[in-house]
Amino acid sequence: MSSPAPKSPEQNEKTKKYDRQLRLWGDHGQKLLENSKICLINATALGTEIVKSLVLPGIGSFTIVDGDKISEEDIGSNFFLEKESLNSSRAQIATQCLLELNPDVRGDYIDESVEHVISNTQNFFKNFDVVIATALPEKTLIQLSKHLWDIDVPLIVCRSVGFIGYIRLQVKEHTVIEAHPDSESPDLRLSTPWPTLKQYLDSINIEQLDQKEKSHVPPLAILHYYLNKYRNEHNGQIPQKREDKEILKQMIRDSGHSEEGNNRFVLEENFEQAIHYANSCITPRSIPEHVKVILDDDCCINLKQHSSPFWIMCAALREHVQAEGELPLKGTLPDMAADTMSYVTLQNIYRKQAEHHIESVYRRVQQIVRSLGLPQDYIAEDEVKYFCKHSSEIHVIRGSCVANEYHKANPDLTFDLEDPDSLIFYYVILRGLERFISEYNAYPGQLDDQVEPDILKLKAIIGKLLNEWGCSNILRDERVHEVCRYGGAELHSVSAILGGCAAQEVIKVITHQYKPLNNTYIYDTITSTSATFCL
Amino acid sequence: MEEVKESHQRRWIHLRKILERPGPFSHPEFEPSSDVLDFILNTCKILIIGAGGLGCELLKDLAMMGFRHIDIIDMDTIDLSNLNRQFLFRHKDIGLSKAQVAANYINGRISGCQVVPHCCAIEEKKDDFYRQFHVIVCGLDSITARRWINGMVLSLLNYDENGVLNQSSIIPLVDGGTEGFKGNARVILPGMTACIDCTLDLYPPQVTYPLCTIANTPRLPEHCVEFVKVVQWPKENPFGVPLDGDDIQHTTWVYERSLERANQFNIQGVTFRLVQVCASEVFKLASSCCTPLNNFMVFNDIDGIYTYAYEAEKKDNCTACSNIPQSVDIEDPYKMKLKDLIDYLCENVKFQMKNPGLTTTIDGKNKTLYIPTIKMIEERTRPNLSKTLIDLDLKDGQEIVVADITTPTSVIIKLRYAINDVEII
Numbered sequence: 007m008s009s010p011a012p013k014s015p016e017q018n019e020k021t022k023k024y025d026r027q028l029r030l031w032g033d034h035g036q037k038l039l040e041n042s043k044i045c046l047i048n049a050t051a052l053g054t055e056i057v058k059s060l061v062l063p064g065i066g067s068f069t070i071v072d073g074d075k076i077s078e079e080d081i082g083s084n085f086f087l088e089k090e091s092l093n094s095s096r097a098q099i100a101t102q103c104l105l106e107l108n109p110d111v112r113g114d115y116i117d118e119s120v121e122h123v124i125s126n127t128q129n130f131f132k133n134f135d136v137v138i139a140t141a142l143p144e145k146t147l148i149q150l151s152k153h154l155w156d157i158d159v160p161l162i163v164c165r166s167v168g169f170i171g172y173i174r175l176q177v178k179e180h181t182v183i184e185a186h187p188d189s190e191s192p193d194l195r196l197s198t199p200w201p202t203l204k205q206y207l208d209s210i211n212i213e214q215l216d217q218k219e220k221s222h223v224p225p226l227a228i229l230h231y232y233l234n235k236y237r238n239e240h241n242g243q244i245p246q247k248r249e250d251k252e253i254l255k256q257m258i259r260d261s262g263h264s265e266e267g268n269n270r271f272v273l274e275e276n277f278e279q280a281i282h283y284a285n286s287c288i289t290p291r292s293i294p295e296h297v298k299v300i301l302d303d304d305c306c307i308n309l310k311q312h313s314s315p316f317w318i319m320c321a322a323l324r325e326h327v328q329a330e331g332e333l334p335l336k337g338t339l340p341d342m343a344a345d346t347m348s349y350v351t352l353q354n355i356y357r358k359q360a361e362h363h364i365e366s367v368y369r370r371v372q373q374i375v376r377s378l379g380l381p382q383d384y385i386a387e388d389e390v391k392y393f394c395k396h397s398s399e400i401h402v403i404r405g406s407c408v409a410n411e412y413h414k415a416n417p418d419l420t421f422d423l424e425d426p427d428s429l430i431f432y433y434v435i436l437r438g439l440e441r442f443i444s445e446y447n448a449y450p451g452q453l454d455d456q457v458e459p460d461i462l463k464l465k466a467i468i469g470k471l472l473n474e475w476g477c478s479n480i481l482r483d484e485r486v487h488e489v490c491r492y493g494g495a496e497l498h499s500v501s502a503i504l505g506g507c508a509a510q511e512v513i514k515v516i517t518h519q520y521k522p523l524n525n526t527y528i529y530d531t532i533t534s535t536s537a538t539f540c541l
Numbered sequence: 542m543e544e545v546k547e548s549h550q551r552r553w554i555h556l557r558k559i560l561e562r563p564g565p566f567s568h569p570e571f572e573p574s575s576d577v578l579d580f581i582l583n584t585c586k587i588l589i590i591g592a593g594g595l596g597c598e599l600l601k602d603l604a605m606m607g608f609r610h611i612d613i614i615d616m617d618t619i620d621l622s623n624l625n626r627q628f629l630f631r632h633k634d635i636g637l638s639k640a641q642v643a644a645n646y647i648n649g650r651i652s653g654c655q656v657v658p659h660c661c662a663i664e665e666k667k668d669d670f671y672r673q674f675h676v677i678v679c680g681l682d683s684i685t686a687r688r689w690i691n692g693m694v695l696s697l698l699n700y701d702e703n704g705v706l707n708q709s710s711i712i713p714l715v716d717g718g719t720e721g722f723k724g725n726a727r728v729i730l731p732g733m734t735a736c737i738d739c740t741l742d743l744y745p746p747q748v749t750y751p752l753c754t755i756a757n758t759p760r761l762p763e764h765c766v767e768f769v770k771v772v773q774w775p776k777e778n779p780f781g782v783p784l785d786g787d788d789i790q791h792t793t794w795v796y797e798r799s800l801e802r803a804n805q806f807n808i809q810g811v812t813f814r815l816v817q818v819c820a821s822e823v824f825k826l827a828s829s830c831c832t833p834l835n836n837f838m839v840f841n842d843i844d845g846i847y848t849y850a851y852e853a854e855k856k857d858n859c860t861a862c863s864n865i866p867q868s869v870d871i872e873d874p875y876k877m878k879l880k881d882l883i884d885y886l887c888e889n890v891k892f893q894m895k896n897p898g899l900t901t902t903i904d905g906k907n908k909t910l911y912i913p914t915i916k917m918i919e920e921r922t923r924p925n926l927s928k929t930l931i932d933l934d935l936k937d938g939q940e941i942v943v944a945d946i947t948t949p950t951s952v953i954i955k956l957r958y959a960i961n962d963v964e965i966i
Binding site: 019022023024025026027030051058062063064077078079081082083085088089106107108109168169173185186187188451454457484485487488491492493494495496497498499500502503507510511520521522523524527529531532533534535536538 | 550551552553554555556558559561562563564565566598601602603605606621622624625626628631632650651652722726820821822824831832834838842843844845846847848850
C-alpha cells in the first residue's frame with residue numbers, strides 16, 4: 007500500500023498527536039506555542055492545572071518558581087503532587103509530574119520564593135512569553151505587575167478560593183489577527199466584480215440554459231445575472247432597501263421554478279442559495295468600523311523601528327485600502343450547489359484575486375521594512391497571507407496594569423456596584439481577602455473557631471476599601487460570610503475549571519488567535535455564573 | 542494508638558471547611574458535619590461514562606474531590622491522537638483499554654481511591670448495574686449514547702399507585718459536551734427536570750451530504766472523503782471489516798482514495814472546562830453543600846470568556862420522560878408506506894431515531910412490522926417496508942412499539958389518521 011511519504015517520521019507523529027488542536031489554531035499557531043516559554047509562580051492546585059493544559063498541547067517550556075514545601079493539604083487538592091512527596095520542594099515535584107504529561111515539553115524549577123527571585127535575579131522574567139501567578143500576596147502582586155508591565159511581558163493572575171474564581175489578564179498591547187468569529191458573511195464582491203470575475207459571470211446567460219444546466223449553474227452566476235438585469239431596469243442602481251432586494255429575489259424566484267408533477271413548483275437548490283446570498287452579499291463590503299479605528303491608530307500611521315510586524319502590516323494594509331478602496335479579498339468561496347467544473351473555476355478566480363491582493367500588500371510591507379532599515383525577512387510572506395485573509399477580523403487590546411487598581415480612588419466600580427447581584431462584589435471581597443491576609447497573615451476563617459470574628463474583620467476591611475473608592479457600603483453580608491466559610495480552602499474542581507480557562511487565555515496570547523479576556527473574569531461555582539469586567 | 546479517622550486527615554482539610562461549616566448559599570437540607578465527607582469517601586458511588594478527554598478530566602476531578610468508589614465505562618482503546626488531552630494516558634499505553642489505564646493511573650496516584658473499570662459498551666450493562674450508583678456523569682461525544690443512558694435512568698424511576706414519583710429512585714445525570722472553544726454542561730434529575738430528549742432540538746442532526754452531491758458533483762474535500770466512506774468502502778471493503786476511524790490502516794486507505802485529508806471525525810476540543818463544571822456539580826449534588834445547577838450552562842471562549850446558565854424546560858410530551866404515548870399524525874394511510882413512517886421517526890426532531898424496529902398487536906396477536914437489526918427477521922419483514930399502513934392492517938389509534946438504539950426501553954407511538962372514514966375490508 008503506497009502512502010504519501012511523510013516529510014519526516016517525527017513530524018508525521020506530531021501531526022497525529024496534535025491533530026485535534028491543529029484544527030483549532032493551525033500549524034502556524036502550533037509553531038508559536040511550541041516556541042513559547044512560560045513561567046508559573048506558585049505550584050498551587052490552580053497553578054499546576056493551568057500548566058497541565060499548556061503542557062498537553064505542547065508549549066515549548068515552563069519554569070516553576072515556588073519556595074514552599076509540600077504539605078498534606080497540598081496533596082489533597084493538587085493532582086500533580088505525589089503522596090510520597092510530603093515535605094519535598096513543591097516546585098520540583100510539580101515540575102516532575104507535569105513533565106510526565108508530554109515528552110515534547112521542557113521544564114525546570116526554582117526552589118525559591120518569587121520575592122527572592124525578584125530581588126536577586128535581574129532580568130529573570132524577560133525571557134518569558136507569559137507569566138502566570140497564583141496565590142500571590144498583595145504586596146508581591148503589585149511589585150510583580152509593575153515590573154512585568156515595564157518590561158512588557160504579559161501576566162495572568164489567578165485565584166481560587168472555595169467556590170469563587172478570579173482571572174486577571176495584564177497585557178500592555180495585544181494584537182489578534184485571526185479572531186475566528188462564530189459567523190461571518192462570505193466575501194463575494196458581486197456588486198463590484200473585478201474584470202476576471204465579471205467576464206466569467208457575464209458568459210453565463212441564465213435564461214438560455216436548459217433545465218438540466220440551470221439546475222447546476224452556480225448561485226453566484228444567477229445572482230450576477232439578475233443583479234445586472236435589475237440594474238438595467240433601475241438606472242444602474244443596486245438594490246439597497248429591503249423592498250428593492252425583494253424585487254431582485256422575486257426575479258430569481260420566478261426564473262428558478264421548474265415544473266414537476268401536478269403543477270408543483272420546486273425551487274432548485276442553487277436558486278434558493280442565490281436568493282439567500284441576495285440578502286447579505288450584494289451590498290458593497292464596507293471596511294468595518296473597528297478596522298478603520300486600527301488603521302487610523304497612531305501606531306499604524308507613525309511607524310518606528312521597533313514597530314511590531316502587526317503594525318507594519320497594518321500600515322501596508324492602510325496603503326492598500328487607500329489605493330483600492332476595499333480590504334483584500336478573503337479568497338475563500340463558500341460551498342454552494344453547482345457542478346464541479348464551474349465551482350472549481352469560480353474558486354480559482356477568487357483564489358487568484360486574493361493572491362493578487364496578498365502580493366500587493368506584501369510588496370508594500372517589504373517597502374516599509376526596507377525604509378525602516380529592518381532585515382528583509384522581518385515579516386514572512388505567510389504572515390502577510392494570514393493577515394490579508396483575516397484583515398476584517400483584526401483586533402487590538404490595550405490593557406491596564408494590575409498595580410493601578412491599588413492606587414487610591416481606583417478602580418472606578420460605581421457603575422458595576424449599582425447591581426447588588428453583580429459578581430463584581432466578589433472582586434471587592436477578594437480584594438478585602440488580600441488585605442486581610444497581609445494584615446493578619448492568615449485567610450479569613452482559616453481556623454474553625456474564628457469564622458464569626460473574621461467575618462466582622464473582613465467586613466471592616468471591605469468597608470474601608472469601598473470608602474477609599476468612593477463607593478457606599480452596599481455589600482451583601484452573606485457573600486462575605488460565604489467567603490469566610492471557605493477559610494482559604496482550594497477546591498480541586500473549581501481550580502480545574504479556572505485552570506482550563508486561564509490556560510486557554512495564555513494560548514490566545516501566545517498564538518495571537520481568538521480574542522482574549524479583557525481583563526477581569528469572576529467565576530461563581532455556587533450559581534454556575536460568570537462575568538467579565540474591564541478594570 | 543488509634544489511627545486518625547479518614548475523614549479527619551489533613552489532606553481533606555479543604556473539603557472539610559466547605560462540608561463542616563454552614564453557609565448562606567447551601568441547600569436548605571444541608572447539615573454541615575463530618576458525616577458528609579464520610580458519605581463522599583465511603584458510601585457514594587459514581588459512574589463515569591466515557592474515558593476520553595472528558596472522562597479523564599472527570600475522573601481526576603471527582604477523585605480529587607474525595608469520591609473513591611468510582612466506576613468508569615468505555616469500550617475504546619488508546620490512540621496516539623488522544624494523548625494531547627487524555628492526560629492519564631502515555632505513549633506506552635497506546636492500544637490498551639482506556640477505562641483500564643485510566644483506573645490504574647488514578648488508583649496509583651490517589652491513595653484510597655478504588656476506581657473500577659468496565660471495558661465494554663454501555664448497552665452491555667443491565668439496569669441492575671446502573672441502579673447501584675448515586676450519580677451518573679457522562680463524558681460522551683455521541684448523542685445516541687447520551688439518549689440511551691438518559692432512557693436507562695428514566696426506566697429506573699418508580700412511581701407509587703397514585704403516580705407519585707418515588708424520590709429515592711432518582712439517579713441524577715450530569716452531562717457535559719465540548720467542541721473546540723465551546724461547550725455545555727447540564728444537570729438532569731430524571732422525571733423532574735428536562736431530560737436529554739426534552740431538548741433534542743439542541744443537538745442538530747449531523748451534517749450529511751446528499752448522495753447525489755458526493756457522487757456526481759463533489760466540491761469540497763469532505764464530499765470526496767464522504768464518498769469514499771459511504772460508497773467506496775462498503776463496495777471494495779479492503780480489509781474485510783467495517784471502517785474503523787481509529788485504525789490507521791483504514792484511515793490511510795480513505796486518505797489515499799479521497800486524496801484530500803478532511804475532518805471526517807467528530808471534532809473534539811482540547812478544552813476541559815465544561816467537564817470540571819460537571820465535577821463541581823456532582824460534588825454539589827452529593828453533598829448538598831450548595832444548590833445544583835438548574836439546569837443548563839453553555840460556555841464559549843472564542844471572544845473573551847462567556848458563560849450562560851439557564852433552565853431548560855421539561856417537555857410535557859417528551860418521547861423519553863413523559864410516559865405519554867406519542868401521537869403521529871398520518872395524512873393518508875392509503876399512501877403512507879411503512880418506509881415513510883420509519884423515515885419520519887428518523888428525521889423528525891422530536892424522535893431523531895437511528896434504526897428503529899417496529900412491532901404492534903393486531904387482534905390480540907403480536908405482529909412484527911420491521912426489525913432491521915436481526916438479519917433473518919430483516920429479510921422476512923423487508924417486504925413490509927413498501928406496503929401502506931392500510932395494507933398492513935394498521936388502524937387509526939393503533940399503538941406501535943418502537944425499539945431503537947437511542948433508548949434501552951421502547952417508545953410507544955399512536956397513529957392518528959387525518960381521514961376518519963378508513964374502510965377496512
